[in-house]
Amino acid sequence: MSRDWSGPSRLVTNCWRWDGLLLLCKKVLHVLFCKILRGEMEDGEAWTMVQKSGNQFVVNGQPFYVNGFNTYWLMVFAADQSTRGKVTEVFQQASAVGLSVCRTWAFNDGQWRALQKTPAVYDEDVFKALDFVMSEAKKFKIRLILSLVNNWEAYGGKSQYVKWGKAAGLNLTSDDDFFSHPTLKSYYKAHVKAVLNRVNTFTNMTYKDDPTIFSWELMNEPRCESDPSGDKLQAWIEEMSVYVKSIDPKHLVQIGLEGFYGPSTPNRAQYNPNSYAQQVGTDFIRNHQVLGVDYASAHIYPDSWISQSLSDTHIEFTKSWMQSHIDDAENHLNMPVVFSEFGVSSKDPGYNSTFRDTLISTVYTNILNSTKKGGAGGGSLLWQVFPEGTDYMDDGYAIVLSKSLSTANIVSLHSKRLNTYNSLCSWKCHWACKKKHVADNFQFHEEL
Numbered sequence: 001m002s003r004d005w006s007g008p009s010r011l012v013t014n015c016w017r018w019d020g021l022l023l024l025c026k027k028v029l030h031v032l033f034c035k036i037l038r039g040e041m042e043d044g045e046a047w048t049m050v051q052k053s054g055n056q057f058v059v060n061g062q063p064f065y066v067n068g069f070n071t072y073w074l075m076v077f078a079a080d081q082s083t084r085g086k087v088t089e090v091f092q093q094a095s096a097v098g099l100s101v102c103r104t105w106a107f108n109d110g111q112w113r114a115l116q117k118t119p120a121v122y123d124e125d126v127f128k129a130l131d132f133v134m135s136e137a138k139k140f141k142i143r144l145i146l147s148l149v150n151n152w153e154a155y156g157g158k159s160q161y162v163k164w165g166k167a168a169g170l171n172l173t174s175d176d177d178f179f180s181h182p183t184l185k186s187y188y189k190a191h192v193k194a195v196l197n198r199v200n201t202f203t204n205m206t207y208k209d210d211p212t213i214f215s216w217e218l219m220n221e222p223r224c225e226s227d228p229s230g231d232k233l234q235a236w237i238e239e240m241s242v243y244v245k246s247i248d249p250k251h252l253v254q255i256g257l258e259g260f261y262g263p264s265t266p267n268r269a270q271y272n273p274n275s276y277a278q279q280v281g282t283d284f285i286r287n288h289q290v291l292g293v294d295y296a297s298a299h300i301y302p303d304s305w306i307s308q309s310l311s312d313t314h315i316e317f318t319k320s321w322m323q324s325h326i327d328d329a330e331n332h333l334n335m336p337v338v339f340s341e342f343g344v345s346s347k348d349p350g351y352n353s354t355f356r357d358t359l360i361s362t363v364y365t366n367i368l369n370s371t372k373k374g375g376a377g378g379g380s381l382l383w384q385v386f387p388e389g390t391d392y393m394d395d396g397y398a399i400v401l402s403k404s405l406s407t408a409n410i411v412s413l414h415s416k417r418l419n420t421y422n423s424l425c426s427w428k429c430h431w432a433c434k435k436k437h438v439a440d441n442f443q444f445h446e447e448l
């Protein structure tokens with residue numbers, strides 16, 4: 001019996017197998033082909049450098065519109081074993097709602113748990129803490145914007161550089177000498193060099209080669225009030241952006257500006273939050289036209305710039321501030337603009353969580369409006385996301401995702417929407433590979 005039946009049945013089975021195999025092969029080849037074209041490896045997405053193409057950020061041949069956050073104190077927390085776990089916790093919670101970029105400090109000058117104790121003298125344990133932050137970020141597929149010095153006194157800042165200069169016998173009269181005195185500029189350059197050439201003790205990777213870094217930021221919120229013409233700060237930006245690129249041509253560079261319109265564009269002053277904003281020595285358009293600067297930044301703080309009392313004015317300001325900066329990035333700068341800090345303080349009069357959610361939604365809607373068109377609204381970063389139990393660091397702006405479910409939902413939905421656009425719009429491997437995605441995501445698409 002078996003002799004009579006085994007032959008044909010084996011044939012049929014083999015035939016089915018063969019057919020199935022062909023189909024499977026085709027499918028595998030197709031997927032592989034797409035992955036190769038996109039520069040992906042077999043174990044998921046390749047971890048490659050963020051680049052810029054015109055108005056957009058690009059990773060692995062796809063646009064990279066950013067949903068991100070700030071947590072400035074990661075290095076300092078990582079420096080102490082008792083608080084190190086908070087770093088992992090915040091990355092874990094952020095990645096759970098799809099946040100993919102974190103902005104944090106790669107400086108702590110002359111203060112408690114200083115990274116740089118005195119010019120060019122580093123605390124190795126604190127540097128190892130920064131190494132840890134970077135290696136943890138990568139585990140959660142989060143990229144870092146690393147800021148290199150502060151305009152403000154927190155964590156040292158330009159005033160600490162001036163103190164160091166005075167201690168070395170220099171005749172310095174203003175904190176803004178940071179931008180112009182040759183010795184202070186050489187201190188800053190030495191810090192830049194030390195950080196960019198650092199070899200990570202956890203990953204063995206040199207910082208300047210590590211795709212975990214989204215970009216460098218020259219300074220957190222530079223202002224140079226001693227020279228409202230803007231020339232002094234402009235010269236500093238010109239010198240330092242080229243200096244960073246001379247050491248690290250691979251990573252993107254941004255300045256770290258709040259985004260105020262300055263003397264070079266009097267017609268744009270109407271978009272500033274107040275008349276003082278034009279007097280702080282910064283200039284959104286002119287500063288960002290500097291060689292070596294890859295993308296623009298603006299912050300959004302109507303509660304500190306317009307009025308502490310919350311109202312609809314803050315929402316209206318947010319819309320026009322974003323729109324004017326996105327328009328300028330497209331029409332004058334040809335680069336993406338990232339709203340790298342935005343938020344509202346729970347200490348403001350009239351605060352409630354509904355207002356905060358409305359503000360966040362407003363920012364996200366405006367980013368999506370740009371994303372849909374492939375525009376220059378490159379992304380936004382919440383100020384700021386904290387894990388639980390770090391309230392003593394809170395300046396009023398902290399968002400604890402695990403305790404703010406409605407906010408977490410808004411953040412998560414925005415991540416999904418941005419990811420949809422990011423994955424829909426691959427240039428190298430268009431619709432053929434993405435048909436399924438398109439079908440799956442069509443509803444998303446429509447609902448936007």
Ligand SMILES: *[C@@H]1O[C@H](CO)[C@@H](O)[C@H](O)[C@H]1NC(C)=O
Nearest residue numbers: 169170171172173174177181
């Ligand atoms: C320090 O610099 C200021 C302003 O540049 C100048 O007026 C002053 O004479 C200088 N002092 C000394 C001791 O050189």
Ligand SMILES: *[C@@H]1O[C@H](CO)[C@@H](O)[C@H](O)[C@H]1NC(C)=O
Nearest residue numbers: 135199200201202203204205
């Ligand atoms: C880093 O390099 C050291 C010494 O060459 C080696 O022992 C270690 O395994 C390396 N670590 C990683 C994560 O590659």
Ligand SMILES: *[C@@H]1O[C@H](CO)[C@@H](O)[C@H](O)[C@H]1NC(C)=O
Nearest residue numbers: 310311349350351352354355
């Ligand atoms: C929340 O705060 C805003 C601004 O102060 C106010 O207009 C609004 O009525 C408040 N909403 C609730 C539900 O309390």
Ligand SMILES: *[C@@H]1O[C@H](CO)[C@@H](O)[C@H](O)[C@H]1NC(C)=O
Nearest residue numbers: 319323365366369370373375
């Ligand atoms: C979307 O962008 C266009 C200009 O590009 C602007 O006119 C429009 O007001 C924006 N819509 C929203 C909802 O922000």
